[in-house]
Amino acid sequence: SLILRPALVVLAALLLMGSSCNDDDPEVLPPEDVLACGVIEKLVAETSEPVASLFRSRDGACEAVPASALDSQPTAELFADQACTQAVPFRGMSFTEFCGFQLLGNARTRNYVGHPPAWIDARPDVTDRIETPWSLARETTLQVAALDQTEQPRPYVQRVEFRRVDGCSLGMRVYVPRLGADDLRPAMVLHGGGWRFRGAGAAAGIGIIAPQLTARGYAVFAPFHRLTGDSDGPASCGSANGRAIVADVEAALDWVLTHGSDYGVAADATSVAVVGQSSGAHLATWLAVHRTEQVRRALLLYPLTDVPFLVRQLGEGGIFAGRFERGQRLLLAYMDEPGVAVASGLTPDADFAVRNSFVSQIAADPDAFPDFDIVHGDADAEIPVELSVRLCQSKNPSGSLSEEAWPGGDADLTCGGGHATIVAGASHALDLRCFSGEKAPILALLNDDLGGLCNAGSPAQESRVREALRAAFDRF
Numbered sequence: 001s002l003i004l005r006p007a008l009v010v011l012a013a014l015l016l017m018g019s020s021c022n023d024d025d026p027e028v029l030p031p032e033d034v035l036a037c038g039v040i041e042k043l044v045a046e047t048s049e050p051v052a053s054l055f056r057s058r059d060g061a062c063e064a065v066p067a068s069a070l071d072s073q074p075t076a077e078l079f080a081d082q083a084c085t086q087a088v089p090f091r092g093m094s095f096t097e098f099c100g101f102q103l104l105g106n107a108r109t110r111n112y113v114g115h116p117p118a119w120i121d122a123r124p125d126v127t128d129r130i131e132t133p134w135s136l137a138r139e140t141t142l143q144v145a146a147l148d149q150t151e152q153p154r155p156y157v158q159r160v161e162f163r164r165v166d167g168c169s170l171g172m173r174v175y176v177p178r179l180g181a182d183d184l185r186p187a188m189v190l191h192g193g194g195w196r197f198r199g200a201g202a203a204a205g206i207g208i209i210a211p212q213l214t215a216r217g218y219a220v221f222a223p224f225h226r227l228t229g230d231s232d233g234p235a236s237c238g239s240a241n242g243r244a245i246v247a248d249v250e251a252a253l254d255w256v257l258t259h260g261s262d263y264g265v266a267a268d269a270t271s272v273a274v275v276g277q278s279s280g281a282h283l284a285t286w287l288a289v290h291r292t293e294q295v296r297r298a299l300l301l302y303p304l305t306d307v308p309f310l311v312r313q314l315g316e317g318g319i320f321a322g323r324f325e326r327g328q329r330l331l332l333a334y335m336d337e338p339g340v341a342v343a344s345g346l347t348p349d350a351d352f353a354v355r356n357s358f359v360s361q362i363a364a365d366p367d368a369f370p371d372f373d374i375v376h377g378d379a380d381a382e383i384p385v386e387l388s389v390r391l392c393q394s395k396n397p398s399g400s401l402s403e404e405a406w407p408g409g410d411a412d413l414t415c416g417g418g419h420a421t422i423v424a425g426a427s428h429a430l431d432l433r434c435f436s437g438e439k440a441p442i443l444a445l446l447n448d449d450l451g452g453l454c455n456a457g458s459p460a461q462e463s464r465v466r467e468a469l470r471a472a473f474d475r476f
Contacts, residue, residue, distance in 0.1 A: 137210065162223060376388040395417075
């Protein structure tokens with residue numbers, strides 16, 4: 001086996017790099033993708049049981065479908081209750097199908113994820129929108145998180161089109177702990193990716209968060225938005241700026257508040273909890289500040305929250321001068337300020353900076369905004385930890401905002417009714433687990449951020465991240 005393991009790694013690398021779409025039949029994966037997904041499944045996939053069973057009518061009786069059979073269940077009408085009266089459309093999804101259409105880094109998955117017209121399992125009986133049957137979530141079975149999402153029951157997931165705008169169709173994933181419910185609380189999860197990407201990293205990020213919330217009684221809505229540039233997604237949903245992306249996220253919030261009861265949300269729900277990672281945390285903060293009445297609480301993981309302070313400190317002599325180059329490039333593509341060639345060239349009083357000055361807006365009236373929890377590493381090379389420190393300070397009555405560089409070290413800070421955890425030595429994406437052993441090289445093939453790294457800084461700091469996340473989710 002010591003000889004075979006490196007061979008598997010090399011094989012998977014060759015297969016993944018050679019992955020391509022099957023133009024003759026888009027529903028059929030080429031053999032190299034099937035084999036690659038088999039390797040990945042063996043090394044990274046874990047399974048856990050759903051929290052609630054489904055049922056089927058057979059020979060006049062209503063019987064439970066074994067959980068072990070749901071992933072291979074052909075398209076059928078199942079039922080959410082033991083009397084077989086609450087019908088739900090259901091279709092099993094194999095790991096190979098999930099991997100081949102939503103995980104591998106190739107043109108097929110770039111066109112498929114979050115893009116309803118490409119969904120191979122769309123329901124033909126629904127004509128006013130594109131939606132799929134329910135299935136058991138596969139992205140939650142990847143054991144990639146510091147707070148292991150595979151310890152939670154697998155939620156059910158449905159994909160649905162929520163918006164059509166300027167030729168772009170936008171999809172949303174809906175996760176619930178059980179079908180047929182009417183008492184769930186709503187939450188929105190906004191994916192990261194620098195406003196530019198929505199592929200394997202987004203699937204993994206949503207898969208980390210969704211089961212933590214469904215296990216606590218939430219229906220989770222994870223929308224995809226238009227993207228800057230043309231590196232990911234279909235061309236019809238690319239080359240967007242910040243205004244377009246915010247419009248998509250606000251439209252998603254409106255959709256959840258209007259249609260949430262169709263997916264088990266309590267009919268009297270008027271606000272949602274929001275969670276985001278990186279650029280998704282920026283968008284979650286936007287909603288908390290600009291749609292305050294509809295946001296109940298927020299969990300922000302390494303967020304961009306204070307554009308005026310950032311651009312001021314990126315200038316010559318500032319505490320961020322010469323740093324955060326990748327973050328600046330992503331921000332430049334997102335902002336909608338004509339004539340600005342570099343992020344540091346944006347003036348703090350520019351329209352874009354003012355609209356994204358969340359810290360000063362909250363500090364002016366801390367009690368008017370929802371509480372939030374923050375987790376950020378002080379070695380983050382993409383988004384400065386100082387932005388999270390200032391956001392936390394903005395929720396305190398004193399309104400005192402630090403202008404200094406963070407001195408380093410762990411910290412637990414009070415943010416009004418919320419909390420900020422600063423993790424010493426942790427980098428961006430600190431909620432990913434510390435990878436080691438034979439799984440690390442395979443995960444690296446899915447996403448550069450996943451292989452052989454310990455973004456939390458060390459196993460001891462990974463434990464700190466785990467406890468911070470567990471506490472934050474418990475406060476939801």
